[in-house]
Amino acid sequence: MAMRSPLPVRDGVGATRLRVPDEGPWPTVGAYMAERFFHLDPERLLSRFDRGEIVAIDGSALSRETPLGVHDFVWYYREPPVEKQIPFDVEILHQDADLVVVDKPHFLPTTPGGKYLQNSALVRLRNALGIPELTPIHRLDRATAGLLMFSTRPATRGAYQLLFERREVEKVYEAVSPLPADWDPAAPALGGAAFPLVHRNHIVKLRGQVCVQTDPAREPNAETLIELRGFDDRVLHTLLRPHSGRMHQLRVHLAELGAGILNDGFYPELLPETPDDFTRPLQLLARELRFTDPLTGAPREFVTRRTLQEAPRLSGA
Template sequence: MPSPLPMRDGVGATRLHVPLRGPWPTVSAYMVERFFHLDPELLLHRFDKGDIVASDGSAVARDAPLGSVEFVWYYREPPTEQAIPFTEEILHQDDHLVVVDKPHFLPTTPGGKFLQNSALVRLRNRLGNPDLAPIHRLDRATAGLLMFAARPATRGAYQLLFEKRQVQKVYEAVSARPAEWDQTRFPLVYRNHIEKLRAQVRVEVDDEREPNAETLIEVIDADERVVHTLLRPHSGKMHQLRVHLAAVGLGILNDRFYPELLDDGPDDYARPLQLLARELRFVDPLSGEDRVFTTRRVLAEAPVSGA
């Protein structure tokens, strides 16, 4: 469904589905309850200013009865953002594809307290391309290769590569060396069942269900302090690599989620998660050529002698 509002500062308008029936007398009453964490007077003032619009772009009045519109659009009020002091690097750009080297701490897309400080919005503004869209995603804490489609007409061809697992992905990680370290266990393939449940920041692991996540784990190097691993995921479940390394006793350095969930706190830029999306390989669905992209970033905690 096309938005009646244009892109603004690299960010599209938000669409909200409004129930056609319910206990709310008006659309605004529903939204006041839906967004209970916001000041209701400020929200109602946005109706009065014409900031909440219907599918035809017309303003929705604060007294518009429930059922008069099924969808409304509005711009998110930009949060007070702390600037992320790291810059994404463009590694490749053509008419269809943009590949960047994402720094740690930068989210792929807007969400929560990050809006302008997201790779997508930064690149839309930097390249002047409101049609730019992510083909896949990286966790905010993870650095490395990230691909964006430059044109809606060819976006699906690249997204289909990921859906069909036709992209070879390689990651690196650095973990604290366990007290009992046995390098002869590796390489190994780890499998389990991972599921992301709504409103939970960590994924759920169910060892009774058929595995849906698989990773080949190899050792690049190890010293008396850390273990440097190469990871080849066969699937792309949320937090998969973090979960799998924690499960084999190699929880990633500076991981605040696994194996234990630590208290939330401000970003510590001196302690980034030691996980890096290192390489992407695939056959370009448009040109048929072999594509290989490699990060220029390194993990700060990796052994100096590592590959």
């Protein structure tokens, strides 16, 4: 059972939980946190104890002198970062007693993290809908736009999460890639395989690395069905049906086939980090979600209203 926070959601953001070691070279919880968060001014951090902002599981405030080993966990609110506003809105497509389905724009993260707090789909929706219990059932990369599903009630959340864990949700994406140099309009193919094609590999996420790695020596753990949607003299437009849900799977699979997605700064080559260019979004869109509702047994289908700006206007297929 998940550990319940002693602090309520505030401004759409839940409190952060930190595990505190039982023993170590730190005499107090405050000393441990000052070393762990070495990039922060120590006195500014310790002053938060004085204001009662760091609490134990029962909601009681810790002091600067609280010794190490008394509490296994502490909770606190993250201090809001100075955020760059993401100038795109989340569009609500569906809302009922259990689910909220939205169209997420490019550049907006699903959940708070790093330099994004209020500029996340979760926090914006909690504030807009007044539902502090709202929780994402799955996630999209910050760079990816499209369908995103949230649970409104803890009582029914697990039933919907199981759909994704059991791969019982049909997900369809679309992507736009530069037209491969060896493209043959008379015999459309990627990586030497005609459409539709299935690409499989083994994807590994290594700690401390932003890009995933692939291991050809290991059994595949990622699989995508790739269909041709169209092309012109510049770009290739594909539909992607992932059977698995590995990190960056679709981006990696198209890159391996010589059709890396337009405006992807990670694959096939990791480019230096630059400020967001809102005129050049990653050309990847979560297009469709289909599943049988675990509560009612009724079929559910959701389709994005968004489009990819670089998609060919006329099919070349």
